[in-house]
């Protein structure tokens with residue numbers, strides 16, 4: 001197939017470029033440039049270079065510490081984070097930040113220089129020049145804007161440009177190959193001309209004693225027995241074309257297009273999806289999920305179990321119900337490999353921790369708060385206590401709650417928590433108490449009760465409308481390429497001419513992909529030889 | 539069962555050592571035969587297909603038998619281990635290394651049957667042996683599975699598919715190495731370069747779909763366990779890199795200029811990426827931190 005569909009290289013245009021550069025109009029130049037662009041996009045070499053460049057960038061990215069997601073996009077958090085790792089990387093920090101972009105810029109400039117040399121040489125320079133300009137520009141822009149380089153490899157400008165270029169190249173290649181593939185499958189050339197039988201990668205000539213029609217009949221029957229389709233054309237010389245798995249070029253196309261689907265799915269997912277990696281719910285509490293109006297999740301119970309032998313975790317389970325405007329719509333026990341899916345959003349078990357159930361009453365004795373609160377932070381005073389913050393509805397007053405870290409804590413004993421009240425807006429605490437379980441205590445103008453200890457679960461919520469496209473692409477990718485490898489397209493041409501009483505049969509094939517097709521061809525020829533010399537004949 | 543499995547591992551190591559020695563003897567006898575041929579002696583070459591080489595058939599077939607014995611004992615070792623643990627060989631590096639070794643052995647035996655190039659064993663057997671010896675040096679204790687790994691079927695298939703891919707790539711690597719060490723036109727009774735070129739390609743053709751499937755199944759698992767099918771975890775990234783390199787290799791085959799030498803270099807690079815992917819979790823941690831070595 002590639003024989004027919006490969007674009008001719010730009011030699012004619014290039015020679016013309018040298019000879020008639022002076023006489024060119026602007027339109028001609030645009031023409032030449034576009035042609036060079038198309039040539040580059042459909043070139044397998046360019047595709048290979050892009051793949052390898054992407055591979056190199058990925059390796060670098062997996063070796064270098066990556067900035068946490070979200071922090072790399074904003075210049076100030078970015079430089080803050082860089083400062084925090086600078087002690088670890090020392091002088092290498094700058095290298096890791098600038099190296100890929102400087103390298104890209106240098107490659108661009110190098111290609112431009114080469115293009116200039118070629119230009120002076122009257123050679124083909126348009127493609128090189130454009131490539132140099134594009135690569136140099138990307139390097140320059142990345143250098144000016146990026147500022148974090150390999151520390152953010154998978155979100156860097158360079159990475160995006162490489163993925164985009166590969167995608168565009170994939171689309172261009174596929175579009176480029178469709179007409180040829182279609183022609184090959186539906187209207188293949190039967191008469192390929194005598195020269196083909198002298199130069200094809202695989203060729204064989206058989207001289208038979210049978211007359212031409214009989215030779216053709218026997219040849220066709222061998223091919224049919226091997227499930228080839230045969231097409232014959234007779235213009236004095238008999239031309240035969242035979243192929244097998246003629247639609248496999250489309251499997252290869254499907255495999256390539258599937259990559260575009262996967263990327264599209266990923267883009268849809270990041271643009272229109274929803275992701276909350278840290279959705280905290282204490283036992284007994286109900287929290288709005290944020291995925292749909294009025295939808296909330298209640299944690300009935302969280303259990304973490306451990307293996308008695310080594311103390312390693314064996315299971316985490318969150319028993320939850322989903323409520324839509326107070327009505328239960330779903331209930332499930334979520335485990336690590338058993339997420340809950342409702343209405344396109346999925347809830348995954350992610351982490352857990354200790355919580356306390358508090359009751360807070362105001363001066364009038366009305367309950368302001370009576371729920372679990374997660375102790376999902378730690379105190380900043382160095383004592384490493386578990387800590388959580390509760391903002392009281394209505395007033396904006398906050399209560400910080402601390403639990404002991406378990407080891408020789410002089411103020412908070414196990415089974416106790418400390419509550420510290422901050423009036424709205426104040427930076428200094430207005431009251432602090434150590435609470436025993438079940439005993440109400442005054443705290444500022446409130447009365448606080450530490451009801452009991454509990455657990456909180458951390459779920460991650462994700463809605464990814466792009467994932468269906470990703471899975472479809474993955475399926476297509478696997479099926480497409482597996483089919484191509486399992487049932488490779490085979491094509492043979494034959495030419496039968498009479499020479500006196502003899503018949504000369506020339507056969508040829510394009511076994512370009514691998515020698516196995518070559519062996520196949522040899523087998524075929526052996527069969528055909530046998531058929532032509534069968535004893536019935538003699 | 540655990541003990542029994544261990545005895546079978548020892549047996550496999552011994553068989554593999556023995557097979558390596560026999561294959562080496564076979565290759566050396568071939569070297570002598572080649573020298574005799576260059577000195578003008580007659581040898582037989584089949585008319586069609588690949589040259590099988592004028593070697594002492596006896597040693598070769600013993601080597602093959604011993605190779606199969608290694609496959610059988612190692613398979614038993616893994617089966618008994620699976621019975622003992624109740625799951626596929628994906629919990630720690632010990633199990634996975636044995637599976638890798640089995641992948642290499644099986645791929646080799648398959649390619650030997652198909653192409654009769656026993657010299658390839660000189661690379662394949664030592665690779666399998668090193669994997670088994672490596673397994674020997676690391677802890678093999680059976681621990682209960684952490685929650686994320688309690689997805690038995692998916693993970694077993696994920697690993698089974700991965701070792702087929704890795705095994706095939708090891709064969710491609712062997713073919714590429716043999717291709718690269720000999721000068722143009724072939725030497726030392728090694729298989730002809732174009733035969734090696736083809737074996738390399740065939741091995742990638744087997745391995746590539748399996749690697750693709752490995753990555754896809756990994757993504758499916760990540761999606762059920764963590765809610766993201768891709769998170770640029772180092773092991774994921776490394777397998778993507780491997781996949782890209784073999785992708786580049788397959789295109790190199792379509793572009794004629796890239797046949798032979800440069801294609802072989804890509805195969806060596808590809809196998810380096812396989813090893814990087816395989817040992818990656820030792821260096822990086824990341825989500826695949828199941829190595830059991832810390």
Ligand code: HEM
Pocket residue numbers: 001002041042043044045047051166169170173174249252256259481484513746785788789792
């Ligand atoms: C990540 C990107 C890509 C991957 C993973 C990939 C994968 C593959 C695979 C596995 C094959 C072998 C199947 C076969 O022999 O038909 C193949 C063949 C091919 N690819 Fe790609 N490809 C990629 C990008 C591209 C691009 C950008 C181009 C355009 C330059 C391209 C053009 C081709 C062509 C022309 C063939 C040969 C088709 C044939 O044999 O008829 N591929 N590709």
